[in-house]
Amino acid sequence: MTLYKKKSTGETLACFFSGASDRDPDRAVLEGLLVCIREEYGDTYIDKRVYDLDWLMAETVAGRLLTAVTLTEKGEVAACICLRENPPFYGVGDLCMHVVRKAYRGYGIGTPLVAWVIGMPEAERFSAIGSHNATFHTMSQRESYACGLRPCGMLFNLYLSRGFVHSHANVGEKLSYAVAAMPLDKREVSLCMPEEHRDFAAAYYREVGVPVRFLPEGEPLLASDLTVLKDEAHHTLTLCLESCGTDLEEQVSVLLAHCGEQLLQTAAACLELSSPTALWGYRVLSGLGFRFSGLQPFCRGKQYLLMHHPMGVEIPFDGMQIDPAYQAMFDDVRASFPNRRES
Numbered sequence: 001m002t003l004y005k006k007k008s009t010g011e012t013l014a015c016f017f018s019g020a021s022d023r024d025p026d027r028a029v030l031e032g033l034l035v036c037i038r039e040e041y042g043d044t045y046i047d048k049r050v051y052d053l054d055w056l057m058a059e060t061v062a063g064r065l066l067t068a069v070t071l072t073e074k075g076e077v078a079a080c081i082c083l084r085e086n087p088p089f090y091g092v093g094d095l096c097m098h099v100v101r102k103a104y105r106g107y108g109i110g111t112p113l114v115a116w117v118i119g120m121p122e123a124e125r126f127s128a129i130g131s132h133n134a135t136f137h138t139m140s141q142r143e144s145y146a147c148g149l150r151p152c153g154m155l156f157n158l159y160l161s162r163g164f165v166h167s168h169a170n171v172g173e174k175l176s177y178a179v180a181a182m183p184l185d186k187r188e189v190s191l192c193m194p195e196e197h198r199d200f201a202a203a204y205y206r207e208v209g210v211p212v213r214f215l216p217e218g219e220p221l222l223a224s225d226l227t228v229l230k231d232e233a234h235h236t237l238t239l240c241l242e243s244c245g246t247d248l249e250e251q252v253s254v255l256l257a258h259c260g261e262q263l264l265q266t267a268a269a270c271l272e273l274s275s276p277t278a279l280w281g282y283r284v285l286s287g288l289g290f291r292f293s294g295l296q297p298f299c300r301g302k303q304y305l306l307m308h309h310p311m312g313v314e315i316p317f318d319g320m321q322i323d324p325a326y327q328a329m330f331d332d333v334r335a336s337f338p339n340r341r342e343s
Helices: 027-041 053-061 110-118 121-125 139-146 195-207 248-259 278-287 324-334
Strands: 002-005 012-020 065-072 077-086 089-100 128-134 150-160 174-183 189-191 212-214 225-231 236-243 266-272 291-299 302-309
Touching: 012 027, 012 110, 027 053, 027 065, 027 077, 027 089, 053 065, 065 089, 065 110, 077 110, 089 110, 089 139, 089 291, 110 139, 128 139, 128 291, 139 150, 139 174, 139 324, 150 195, 150 236, 150 266, 150 302, 150 324, 174 291, 174 324, 189 195, 195 212, 195 291, 195 324, 225 248, 236 248, 236 278, 248 266, 248 278, 266 278, 278 302, 291 324
Parallel strands: 089 128, 189 212, 236 266
Antiparallel strands: 002 012, 012 065, 065 077, 077 089, 128 174, 150 174, 150 291, 225 236, 266 302, 291 302
């Protein structure tokens, strides 16, 4: 039991933590998660599967979901958080579903809960701890940074914000996120990437204590190793490239044309940087309208370069809330979108 003090009033709150994992799939912890989610989001949370307690239990038993809650001394749930993988970024335990209930805000219980879930023994199964921090408030950015994660990129215009209910003001028609990560595996990484973004990458890997070497460019293959993820509900197309071939321009052009008439459609690309074809692929995607948006590192040995294609959907840079610790990264990424609107 730990005592927390509310700065504005001096009131104290005694709390402790409890977790659910495949080693201990505590249903009561998952029920506490749902109490927090429903209070904050009603029935509008982006991933509707989380409202199904049986699904949460199945994900927990399978080892794909770690959940932690903060409980008051009376046993009432005060906050929740989860670690889970988000395809295609396998191996990264992403901090998500972090809610501090309204009655318990201001006591400073959010960051200790982040630290506690990262410290769960089961978290060691991941290659890294990551977070996709909302740009409609800075609290999650500050908490991630305080627990050792460092900013490395942006994911723009992923989810339609229409109908998404929460305690903060939405920014733009689609939700954007700041990416941060902390490696659990600190072996050297090898990157084939553009010269103009090497300083960005070197600074990030130096910050997290991982050696980096840059690879020379190789020739494209005959065929790309491309996985296409379509989120039709939110009009987002994600291209995951493990290697790039001479067919890349034609394949991507067809995909963009197929979904290009959809209102508020955007596209993202992830280039696996250990492939010597990545630099060639970067130039092809740049020619098609994709722009550099940072890194998603430590995905079980894979380092992805992130790119974003707005497809006519404006990125509301000026309205985003960015914590000072994320500002330098944000400014570097923003420089890749000089006209604010790309089509």
